[in-house]
Amino acid sequence: xxxxxxxxxxxxxxxxxxxxxxxxxxxxxxxxxxxxxxxxxxxxxxxxxxxxxxxxxxxxxxxxxxxxxxxxxxxxxxxxxxxxxxxxxxxxxxxxxxxxxxxxxxxxxxxxxxxxxxxxxxxxxxxxxxxxxxxxxxxxxxxxxxxx
Numbered sequence: 001x002x003x004x005x006x007x008x009x010x011x012x013x014x015x016x017x018x019x020x021x022x023x024x025x026x027x028x029x030x031x032x033x034x035x036x037x038x039x040x041x042x043x044x045x046x047x048x049x050x051x052x053x054x055x056x057x058x059x060x061x062x063x064x065x066x067x068x069x070x071x072x073x074x075x076x077x078x079x080x081x082x083x084x085x086x087x088x089x090x091x092x093x094x095x096x097x098x099x100x101x102x103x104x105x106x107x108x109x110x111x112x113x114x115x116x117x118x119x120x121x122x123x124x125x126x127x128x129x130x131x132x133x134x135x136x137x138x139x140x141x142x143x144x145x146x147x148x
Contacts, residue, residue, distance in 0.1 A: 039143035046094035049105035
């Protein structure tokens with residue numbers, strides 16, 4: 001039975017009898033790195049991610065793209081259901097080496113907890129996020145336009 005999905009993230013998604021509406025990790029990671037490089041002029045990036053098969057595949061694609069662009073990176077893994085306090089710890093750990101940009105691979109309701117924790121940590125670090133294409137630069141929140 002054919003499947004229609006929105007976002008392919010696992011390697012098997014690309015060989016399945018399925019139609020996806022986006023390119024998933026195959027195109028999204030390179031676009032995120034282009035934004036990091038061209039918009040934020042990042043030379044170092046910290047990644048915060050849950051530790052599950054989908055997030056791990058996304059992080060692998062992202063770090064491969066960062067490597068190709070020559071951008072140094074570090075990854076901090078958290079749980080699938082982090083509390084605000086858990087996110088605060090991950091944010092502080094990710095910011096310890098003062099990266100130019102922080103990328104969150106969390107999504108959905110976890111992204112809102114991440115945003116609250118970010119505000120509570122009072123970070124001046126720039127942050128970009130995959131699910132909502134939102135970006136924090138200093139203390140201003142901007143929504144980046146959807147890409148075609």
